[in-house]
Structure formats: C-alpha cells, structure tokens
Amino acid sequence: MRKNPIVQRETLGAAVLQVRSGRATSRTTLAKALGISPSTTGLYVDHLIAENYLSESGLNQGPMGRPRRILSTQAEAGWFAGVEFNAQRVQAVGVDFSGSLRATVELLLPADVVTEQVIKSILTCVAKLATTMQGPLLSVGLGVAGLVDAQAGVGLYYAFIPDWNQVPVAEKIGSKLNVPVILQNNLRAIALAERWFGIGHGLNDYVILGPRSGFGVAMVQDGRVVEGAHHAAGEVGRWPWPLMGGAIDGQELHHALSAPATWRRLAGVDGRAKLPEDLRAGLAAVSDSAGPEWDAVCGDYARVIGLLHMIVDTGVFILHGPLTMLGERFCHSITDAACALMPALRNGGLKVVPSTLGDNAGALGAASLAMEAWAPA
Amino acid sequence: MRKNPIVQRETLGAAVLQVRSGRATSRTTLAKALGISPSTTGLYVDHLIAENYLSESGLNQGPMGRPRRILSTQAEAGWFAGVEFNAQRVQAVGVDFSGSLRATVELLLPADVVTEQVIKSILTCVAKLATTMQGPLLSVGLGVAGLVDAQAGVGLYYAFIPDWNQVPVAEKIGSKLNVPVILQNNLRAIALAERWFGIGHGLNDYVILGPRSGFGVAMVQDGRVVEGAHHAAGEVGRWPWPLMGGAIDGQELHHALSAPATWRRLAGVDGRAKLPEDLRAGLAAVSDSAGPEWDAVCGDYARVIGLLHMIVDTGVFILHGPLTMLGERFCHSITDAACALMPALRNGGLKVVPSTLGDNAGALGAASLAMEAWAPA
DNA sequence: GTCTTTTTATTCGAATGCGAAAAAACCCAA
DNA sequence: TTGGGTTTTTTCGCATTCGAATAAAAAGAC
Numbered sequence: 001m002r003k004n005p006i007v008q009r010e011t012l013g014a015a016v017l018q019v020r021s022g023r024a025t026s027r028t029t030l031a032k033a034l035g036i037s038p039s040t041t042g043l044y045v046d047h048l049i050a051e052n053y054l055s056e057s058g059l060n061q062g063p064m065g066r067p068r069r070i071l072s073t074q075a076e077a078g079w080f081a082g083v084e085f086n087a088q089r090v091q092a093v094g095v096d097f098s099g100s101l102r103a104t105v106e107l108l109l110p111a112d113v114v115t116e117q118v119i120k121s122i123l124t125c126v127a128k129l130a131t132t133m134q135g136p137l138l139s140v141g142l143g144v145a146g147l148v149d150a151q152a153g154v155g156l157y158y159a160f161i162p163d164w165n166q167v168p169v170a171e172k173i174g175s176k177l178n179v180p181v182i183l184q185n186n187l188r189a190i191a192l193a194e195r196w197f198g199i200g201h202g203l204n205d206y207v208i209l210g211p212r213s214g215f216g217v218a219m220v221q222d223g224r225v226v227e228g229a230h231h232a233a234g235e236v237g238r239w240p241w242p243l244m245g246g247a248i249d250g251q252e253l254h255h256a257l258s259a260p261a262t263w264r265r266l267a268g269v270d271g272r273a274k275l276p277e278d279l280r281a282g283l284a285a286v287s288d289s290a291g292p293e294w295d296a297v298c299g300d301y302a303r304v305i306g307l308l309h310m311i312v313d314t315g316v317f318i319l320h321g322p323l324t325m326l327g328e329r330f331c332h333s334i335t336d337a338a339c340a341l342m343p344a345l346r347n348g349g350l351k352v353v354p355s356t357l358g359d360n361a362g363a364l365g366a367a368s369l370a371m372e373a374w375a376p377a
Numbered sequence: 378m379r380k381n382p383i384v385q386r387e388t389l390g391a392a393v394l395q396v397r398s399g400r401a402t403s404r405t406t407l408a409k410a411l412g413i414s415p416s417t418t419g420l421y422v423d424h425l426i427a428e429n430y431l432s433e434s435g436l437n438q439g440p441m442g443r444p445r446r447i448l449s450t451q452a453e454a455g456w457f458a459g460v461e462f463n464a465q466r467v468q469a470v471g472v473d474f475s476g477s478l479r480a481t482v483e484l485l486l487p488a489d490v491v492t493e494q495v496i497k498s499i500l501t502c503v504a505k506l507a508t509t510m511q512g513p514l515l516s517v518g519l520g521v522a523g524l525v526d527a528q529a530g531v532g533l534y535y536a537f538i539p540d541w542n543q544v545p546v547a548e549k550i551g552s553k554l555n556v557p558v559i560l561q562n563n564l565r566a567i568a569l570a571e572r573w574f575g576i577g578h579g580l581n582d583y584v585i586l587g588p589r590s591g592f593g594v595a596m597v598q599d600g601r602v603v604e605g606a607h608h609a610a611g612e613v614g615r616w617p618w619p620l621m622g623g624a625i626d627g628q629e630l631h632h633a634l635s636a637p638a639t640w641r642r643l644a645g646v647d648g649r650a651k652l653p654e655d656l657r658a659g660l661a662a663v664s665d666s667a668g669p670e671w672d673a674v675c676g677d678y679a680r681v682i683g684l685l686h687m688i689v690d691t692g693v694f695i696l697h698g699p700l701t702m703l704g705e706r707f708c709h710s711i712t713d714a715a716c717a718l719m720p721a722l723r724n725g726g727l728k729v730v731p732s733t734l735g736d737n738a739g740a741l742g743a744a745s746l747a748m749e750a751w752a753p754a
Numbered sequence: 755g756t757c758t759t760t761t762t763a764t765t766c767g768a769a770t771g772c773g774a775a776a777a778a779a780c781c782c783a784a
Numbered sequence: 785t786t787g788g789g790t791t792t793t794t795t796c797g798c799a800t801t802c803g804a805a806t807a808a809a810a811a812g813a814c
Contacts, residue, residue: 007800028762037802042764059809065761066809205606217688221605226598228690229582230725233598235687238721243620244680252721303621310612311594311688313605343627344615349607384770405792414772419794436779442791443779 006047011036013375015044016053019071020099020371021196025060026068045071051376053077053097073098078135080374081126082367084143084186084360085109085118086213087160091360092125094133095367099196103132104360115163119172126177139179141369142169143186143362147231150184156231160213182373187218187234187320188225189365190357194318195220196368198357205314209305209352211262212321215254219312236304243303257300259283259322265297280359284325294333302337309350310342317352320361324354383424388413390752392421393430396448397476397748398573402437403445422448428753430454430474450475455512457751458503459744461520461563461737462486462495463590464537469502470740471510476573476748480509481737492540496549503554516556518746519546520563520739524608527561533608537590559750564595564611564697565602566742567734571695572597573745575734582691586682586729588639589698592631596689613681620680634677636660636699642674657736661702671710679714686727687719694729697738701731 006012014034015024024030031041048054055074059067077097084091087109094103105125109117122142130137146158153170174181184192187210194200194208200220208218215237219226226233237254255261260275266286267273276282305317319331331352339346357364383389391411392401401407408418425431432451436444454474461468464486471480482502486494499519507514523535530547551558561569564587571577571585577597585595592614596603603610614631632638637652643663644650653659682694696708708729716723734741 005799026762027764038763039765039803040801043801061810062761064759064811066763068762219688221598221603221610222601224599226689228598229692230690232725233688233690235690235721236684238719239684239687240680240719243684303617307613307616307620307684308688310616311596311610311685312603313607313610313612315606342615342617344612344629382769403792404794415793416773416795417771420771438780439791441781441789443793445792 006043008044009375009377012044012048012053013373015041015048016073016374016376017372019054020073020097021201025070027071028068030071048376053376075100076135078138079129079133080138080367080370081129081140082143082189082363082365082370083122083125083140084189084362084366085122086145086186087113087158090118090121090125091363092122092129093360093363093367094129095364095371096133097135097138099371101197101364101367103129104363105129113161115161115167118161118164119169122173123176137177137179139370139374140173140177140181141189141366141371141373142173142181142183143189143366143369144169144183145186148183148185148188149231150182150188150227153181153183155183180370180373182369184225184366184369185218185227185231186362186365187216188227189369190320190361191218191220191225191365192368192372193357193361193365194355196371197364198355198361199316199318199353203316205312206316206318207308207312207314208355209317209319210321211257211259211319211323213258213260215257217308219314221312221314236308239304253304257297257304262297262323265293268293280322280325283322286326295337298330298333298337299341301334302341305334305350305352306338306342306345309338310344315349315351317350319352319354320357327354330354383420385421386752386754389421389425389430390750392418392425393450393751393753394749396431397450397474398578402447404448405445407448425753430753452477453512455515456506456510457515457744457747458506458517459520459566459740459742459747460499460502460517461566461739461743462499463522463563464490464535467495467498467502468737468740469499469506470737470744471506472741472744472748473510474512474515478574478741478744480506481740482506490538492538492544495538495541496546499550500553514554514556516747516751517550517554517558518566518743518748518750519550519558519560520566520743520746521546521560522563525560525562525565526608527559527565527604530558530560532560557747557750559746561602561743561746562595562604562608563739563742564593565604566746567697567738568595568597568602568742569745569749570734570738570742571732573748574741575732575738576693576695576730580693582689583693583695584685584689584691586694586696587698588634588636588696588700590635590637592634594685596691598689598691613685616681630681634674634681639674639700642670645670656699657702660699663703672714675707675710675714676718678711679718682711682729683715683719683722683727686715686725687721692726692728694727696729696731697734704731707731 018024018033024033027041031038056069057072058070060070061067075096075098080095082093090107092105096102105128107121144155147156155167155169158164170181170183191208204223206220210216217234239253241251241253241256334352395401395410401410404418408415433446434449435447437447438444452473452475457472459470467484469482473479482505484498521532524533532544532546535541547558547560568585581600583597587593594611616630618628618630618633711729
C-alpha cells in the first residue's frame with residue numbers, strides 16, 4: 001500500500017477523462033497524457049481505484065516487456081445527465097460513468113412555452129432518467145438554445161422563448177439537484193458530442209454545421225470550443241444574403257439555408273408552402289440530386305463552407321441537423337462545388353461529412369459537457 | 378534570506394512577462410496573476426532579483442495597509458531581437474529587457490532574392506543591432522512571410538521567394554546565434570505587436586487586418602493567436618471575389634482589396650497604371666473621402682469585416698499596412714457601411730481602428746514573440 | 755530451466771510548493 | 785505617541801510531487 005492521501009480534484013478529474021476517452025490505458029500512458037510523473041500517477045490511480053471510479057481490467061502485453069495493467073472506468077460509479085432544449089422540445093440522455101449512453105427521454109413543449117416551464121421540464125427529464133440509471137447523479141450538462149454565457153451559467157437570449165432573458169439556468173437547476181450544472185450553447189455542445197461520440201474523436205480542429213430553424217456553426221480550434229468575445233461566435237445565420245447583394249433588403253443567410261428553407265428549395269415549392277410534418281422524412285424523400293435546384297443549394301453551402309474554411313483553416317466540416325438525411329451525396333456535392341468555385345481549396349484537404357450522430361446529438365453533447373467538467377468530491 | 382533554490386524556468390519566464398506587461402506590479406499581484414501562492418512567489422522574485430532580471434523601484438501606497446514593493450524589469454538584463462522580412466526588405470528591431478524599443482535596422486533585398494540571402498540578411502541585421510544594444514542577446518523572434526509552422530520552426534512556403542520551401546529557419550538562425558529562435562507568420566506576429574506595443578494591450582479578442590501586397594487577417598481569440606490546422610488561418614485573400622459571383626473567373630479578394638488595388642481604385646486608375654514610388658504617401662494623398670469609389674471600397678471592406686465579425690465574434694478590428702494612411706475616416710466609413718449592409722451588426726459593438734504602430738509593426742511583433750518565449754537559463 | 759532484455763510499476767529519499775501564522779509597513783484616530 | 789485596522793511580505797512546518805533507483809512481469813535466447 002502507498003502512503004499519501006491525495007487532494008488535487010482537478011487532476012483526478014483529468015485522469016478519469018483520459019481513461020474514459022481511451023487516450024490513456026495504463027499508468028504509464030496516463031502519466032504521459034497528464035504530464036505528471038509516473039510515481040504520482042500511481043498514487044492517483046490507487047486513489048481512484050479505491051474510490052471505485054477506476055478498475056483494472058486485465059493486462060495488455062506489448063511486443064516485449066512487462067505488460068500494462070489496463071485501466072477502465074467503472075460504469076456503475078455514477079451517471080451524467082445531458083439535457084438539450086429548443087422551443088419545441090426537451091431531449092435528455094443518461095450516460096454512465098464509462099461514457100455509454102444508457103437512457104433517453106424526450107418531452108414536447110407547448111407552443112407558447114415560457115422560461116419556468118422549460119426549467120421544470122428539464123428537471124422532469126432528469127428525474128425520469130434517474131429511475132433507470134444506477135449510482136448517484138454526478139453532474140448535469142445543459143445545451144441551451146440561443147446566446148449563452150457558459151462561464152456564468154446564464155442563458156442570455158433566445159428568440160423563440162419570449163421571456164428567455166438573462167436566465168441563471170445553472171443556478172436554477174443546480175440548486176434543485178445539488179450537483180454541478182454546466183451550460184453551453186447547444187450547437188457548441190454538439191461539437192463536444194462529436195468529440196466523445198462521433199467523428200470528432202481525436203480531431204483538434206473541426207466545424208459543426210447546424211442548419212436547423214436557423215443556421216449557425218460551432219468551431220473547435222486546437223481542441224478548444226470557440227465561444228467568442230460576446231458568446232456569439234459562429235452566428236453566421238445573419239450574414240447578408242446574397243453575400244454581395246447591393247441592395248439592402250434585409251435578407252439573411254438563414255432565409256436561404258435553414259433546414260426548412262433548404263427543403264423548400266429542393267422540393268421546388270415557394271415560401272408559403274406548408275412544411276412536411278417530419279422535416280427529416282421530407283428531406284430523405286428528396287431523390288433528385290442532379291437538378292438545378294440541387295446545384296444551387298449545394299453551391300450556396302459550398303460558398304459558406306469555403307469562406308469559413310479559409311478563415312479558420314480547420315478542414316473537417318461535420319453536417320448536423322435534418323439535412324444529414326440528404327446523406328453523403330449532399331456532402332460530396334458541396335465539396336465538389338466548393339472546389340469548383342474556389343481554386344484555393346483544391347489542394348487544401350477540405351472535407352464535408354454528415355454526422356453519424358442522430359437527433360439527440362445535442363443531448364449527447366450536453367452529457368459530454370457534464371463529463372468534461374466532473375471531478376471527484 | 379530564504380532557503381530554497383528555484384528551478385521552474387517556465388514560471389520564472391511567466392513572472393517576468395507579467396511584470397514587464399505591467400499586469401503585476403508587486404509580489405502579491407504577481408502571485409495572483411501566476412496562480413501560485415504568495416510564499417512561492419516571494420522565492421521566485423528573490424531569485425529573479427538576485428539574477429538581476431528584476432529590481433524593486435520604490436513603494437506604492439494604497440489607500441491603506443502596507444505599501445507594495447514595486448517590481449520592475451531591469452532594462453540592462455539583456456535584449457531581444459525582432460526581425461521581419463518579405464520579398465522586398467528585412468526589418469529588425471532591438472528591444473531591451475524592459476520591452477522598450479531601442480534600435481531599428483532595415484535592409485533592402487534584391488529583386489531576385491533567394492532563401493540563403495534572406496537568412497544572411499537576417500543575421501546581418503541582428504549583428505548590426507548588437508552593436509548598439511547592451512547586455513546579452515536573449516532570444517530572437519522572426520516574423521516570416523507566407524505559411525509558417527511555428528511549432529516546428531519551419532517556413533513552409535512564400536510565393537515571392539522562389540526557393541522558400543520547407544526552410545528550417547529557426548534551426549538555421551539559432552545555430553549561428555546560439556539563442557532560442559521563435560517563428561511566426563508575420564501578420565500573426567503583428568497581432569502580438571498590438572498586444573505589447575499597441576491597441577491590443579489588455580484585449581483578449583481582436584483581429585488584425587493586413588491589406589498589403591495581398592490580403593490576410595490574423596485573429597486573437599481568448600488571448601491566443603489562431604494558427605489553424607494547416608497554419609493557414611486568416612488566409613482570406615483567396616476568397617472568391619465577388620463573393621457571390623456565378624462565373625468562375627479566378628478573381629480573388631486580394632485582387633480587389635490589396636493595398637495596391639485599393640490605391641488604384643481610390644485613385645481611379647486602371648490595372649496597368651504604375652504604382653507610386655511610395656504607396657503610403659500615395660494613399661495619404663487620397664483626399665476625396667466621399668466619392669463613389671470611396672464608397673465602393675469601404676463597402677467591400679465592410680463586407681469582409683462584417684462576415685468575419687459574425688464568425689469569430691471579436692469586436693475590434695485593427696487595420697494595418699499602408700492603408701492606415703487613410704486614417705480614421707476610412708475606418709469610420711467602413712464601420713458605417715458594415716452597419717448599413719448588415720443589420721445584425723448594429724447593436725454588436727463592431728469597431729474598426731487604424732493601428733498606432735508604424736511600418737515596423739512586424740518587427741515589433743517578432744520581438745514580442747522573442748519576449749514571450751524567453752525564460753532564464 | 756535460467757539468464758538477459760525490455761517495458762511497466764513501485765519504493766523511497768529529497769525538494770519544491772503550499773497554508774497558516776507571524777511579521778512588517780503603513781494609515782488613522784484618539 | 786500609542787494602539788487598532790489593513791494590506792503586503794516573509795517565515796516555517798508540512799505534505800505533495802518528483803527523480804532515480806528498484807522491483808516486477810513478461811518474451812526470447814541459450
């Protein structure tokens with residue numbers, strides 16, 4: 001047995017993250033990943049095993065030498081809640097300590113929803129999850145629509161809920177549940193979801209494309225989610241459209257490239273046409289991928305993505321939202337169109353891919369927030 | 378006298394930076410800035426004073442309590458060289474340990490310059506500076522034209538020097554001078570120059586606008602210079618132009634908004650017209666700030682800046698290069714035009730300002746690189 | 755089998771950084 | 785002038801972290 005008690009909460013949390021993500025599988029690799037000495041790492045691991053957060057699950061024999069003692073997270077050590085909402089619904093997921101999705105809940109919101117109802121629905125979702133999850137709830141991540149001050153835990157503004165203004169969400173939820181509550185804008189949460197559950201695994205630079213009721217992007221640069229000086233990074237939906245239009249008629253990008261607008265353009269109906277019940281299904285039914293409408297839409301996406309790419313130099317664009325139903329062919333058409341429009345992109349590894357995550361990416365991202373923020377008491 | 382010898386080079390360097398920047402003026406404020414305990418900070422300061430890097434320069438009495446013992450950097454402790462080049466010239470500055478500009482050198486390059494000549498000219502500049510600077514040379518910062526891998530210390534590519542390809546500049550220079558050599562793209566170096574010598578002081582988010590022979594931007598987000606996954610962040614010069622043009626005629630943004638192109642447009646001459654000897658003077662002579670050309674140019678700048686602003690959400694755009702000669706009126710016109718074109722910007726604190734730094738901003742930025750990287754032996 | 759090589763993990767003394775308390779330096783008021 | 789209040793700086797013991805050496809665990813050679 002070792003000697004010292006341990007205190008560095010932060011480092012313990014970081015260690016668990018490394019193990020959970022699979023970046024560190026043994027004491028030695030963990031030491032390297034955390035940048036601390038092997039001896040200290042041993043102490044930390046001992047402590048985490050004693051507290052039942054980690055366990056050893058067999059040996060891993062390399063080409064030679066003493067085999068590594070494989071470290072794993074203990075799934076039963078507790079769970080994380082990830083909740084995301086917009087004006088229509090609340091989605092929530094429960095994720096065990098190993099990072100596996102274990103439960104899903106969805107709650108529809110009435111048309112004239114107000115702040116207090118949203119808060120209550122969030123709490124309801126977490127309570128429902130709690131009935132199926134085992135172990136204690138460790139922390140809650142929240143993907144919040146609209147502008148968010150993540151640091152302060154405050155929802156600043158959301159156009160589709162009238163009284164959603166300077167709402168101290170983290171405090172409101174946290175005081176009821178007595179666990180840490182972490183906020184982030186829901187699109188930026190999705191960026192984290194890709195890191196933990198999707199294509200973003202191991203990537204340090206990528207962009208989430210979020211054409212939904214509006215159009216926004218979330219950027220990850222050098223492993224960090226970009227928030228912006230006024231929490232508004234990636235709000236390209238309000239770009240003027242067309243980009244070079246001389247006359248100012250108030251048209252903005254999301255009028256042309258939001259998910260409903262895209263459907264209308266592809267379906268060849270005008271602005272007054274009723275949207276399908278299920279937009280995803282409607283988009284999946286778009287079969288024509290060669291007509292002039294298709295080319296026009298892909299060209300528009302290509303322009304936006306190309307411009308973005310040249311600014312932030314990321315490379316991978318991950319398409320989210322209903323438009324993922326258009327599949328690979330859509331992403332390919334966009335890539336092709338971008339290279340055709342912008343010579344500068346031809347050698348530059350531009351890649352557009354549809355997300356492999358489903359409709360609950362936001363909730364998964366919120367759960368990722370919770371996981372990343374957690375540290376043992 | 379205290380007890381312990383000190384070893385954490387990194388922390389010593391960070392401490393000096395805090396003092397030099399004026400963010401920390403006493404042991405206590407330094408402790409807070411560095412996030413280490415006051416007791417340890419005391420040890421570090423003792424060490425730095427003993428080694429003659431810092432000194433105490435009097436007392437600062439607050440409203441009550443024991444007065445702070447003011448810490449200052451020792452100007453004579455050594456000096457930093459900052460060198461910047463492009464295809465035309467090499468500029469270099471010598472900065473003393475307190476961060477004051479002390480010497481300037483410029484060297485013109487021949488029209489058909491090749492890599493080895495550039496390296497030699499850089500060394501010549503440093504040697505010239507050394508004759509006027511006192512104390513030992515501590516480190517060299519290099520603002521490199523074109524694509525740069527800062528981490529590796531390699532100049533990747535620069536269009537205007539034919540054999541500038543995968544040049545291990547840091548190694549080449551460092552091995553001659555036997556001091557650390559730090560590289561960065563020259564526009565990104567300017568971003569650092571603004572932090573240490575200009576408007577960027579205290580700002581965490583801003584963008585450098587660099588219309589010169591081309592057009593690029595450098596971004597600072599959350600205090601960090603953005604480099605991009607392929608070292609190409611901010612290369613907006615290759616945006617297609619006009620942005621929404623249907624036909625692909627290979628026109629790109631820098632054809633319209635580079636410094637020479639801007640002069641031509643404002644002067645009302647066509648592409649074959651000869652440029653003035655001194656572009657800065659030529660631009661300063663542009664008196665008409667109301668005609669249709671002026672509006673067109675400002676509108677174009679406004680578009681670019683507006684789009685950028687909505688992506689990265691920074692707020693302050695600092696104009697660099699020859700166009701600063703157009704002064705405040707140019708920046709105001711751009712801001713006005715941006716707000717007119719993009720309703721979303723009207724409440725959002727968009728600010729465009731001309732840099733107060735002169736022609737040697739790049740060299741100053743390179744010196745900032747050197748200062749930021751230095752740590753005692 | 756035993757010994758060498760290689761890699762991982764642990765032991766143990768040394769030292770670095772921290773926290774709490776003390777000291778120092780100043781103001782102000784009585 | 786003296787004592788209380790306030791803030792900065794230093795002292796000092798303790799605990800955490802590190803580095804180097806050691807132990808452990810396997811593969812392969814002989």
